[in-house]
């Protein structure tokens with residue numbers, strides 16, 4: 001079997017690691033693999049968003065399954081083109097990917113489907129957006145509607161900050177075409193939760209719920225990043241809460257997408273706020289989360305590959321099951337000096353040999369590359385170090401032990417991933 005993984009970050013390394021467990025005999029291919037993926041898969045030197053070239057290559061190579069990691073190629077229609085070429089592809093079509101690629105589309109869809117989310121309006125004119133921000137009152141959230149590499153949503157504690165965000169997006173065109181429209185919405189109070197649903201467009205298999213840590217500093221302080229760590233499971237997300245998420249959020253959203261003529265087949269990621277009134281959608285993503293995937297996939301048990309193939313080939317997940325193993329996983333991201341601002345590259349990484357043999361640690365590469373046989377940094381987020389344990393505290397210790405042991409100049413990481421769960425006492429001892 002020939003499997004193509006599109007994307008080369010920590011999430012895609014976790015997918016490669018997980019699918020190799022299911023199919024050790026398969027031939028794996030990865031677009032521009034990072035330093036950790038390079039020895040495990042054959043490189044494909046085509047950019048993920050070069051939809052024509054990549055789908056043509058996959059057809060010529062007779063790929064049996066393409067798994068698309070990042071949102072940009074999904075929004076660019078890679079899955080549509082792969083299917084035209086007869087290549088089974090796991091991921092939504094361009095139309096279904098609008099659930100992430102257009103915040104305006106997603107919010108209107110949720111309104112029609114009665115899915116709980118913050119009150120909002122969509123604007124193309126800055127004056128209208130500013131007036132609506134005043135109607136809502138601070139704090140308020142301003143979002144560029146299109147894809148903005150995780151930087152397009154601004155939580156504004158004051159109306160002055162909302163005015164600034166609206167001006168940057170609509171008048172100064174900070175995000176280009178992605179900022180042609182803004183969504184202005186009410187601020188929601190609570191804890192965030194990430195729920196991944198593997199779906200055939202109708203049935204949804206929920207993976208273990210997780211929580212990520214977007215701020216660079218400990219205690220969730222400082223600027224936003226792509227994610228400095230994640231853990232799973234989250235004790236707040238008990239069976240009753242997940243049933244509510246399924247009934248009030250996932251099922252009506254999937255039905256609304258089918259009614260639109262854009263059934264969603266792939267991984268639907270519901271980014272939720274657990275408010276005093278119950279779970280509400282902050283955003284939907286059309287793909288696995290990063291770094292949550294690096295904590296969630298090690299907790300999945302049983303074959304995952306056949307489920308991805310069913311979805312990719314247009315089959316049904318009715319009656320299918322996805323098992324979760326006991327215990328916890330916690331991922332600490334090692335980032336480059338300066339990240340999330342401008343950061344250094346090319347720093348040599350020293351990884352103790354014993355680390356890769358430890359059975360309670362998995363190291364996923366993100367921004368790494370091989371330079372003349374040396375492993376060096378090449379991105380802001382460099383490595384995602386997942387610790388496993390019977391409890392979250394054990395997983396935390398394993399992750400930190402490994403994070404401390406890996407060295408490169410200027411490396412930074414948070415030592416407090418999972419702190420909310422630990423504070424609840426749920427991760428002890």
Ligand code: GLY
Nearest residue numbers: 212227289290291
């Ligand atoms: N962890 C946030 C994201 O993947 O978008």
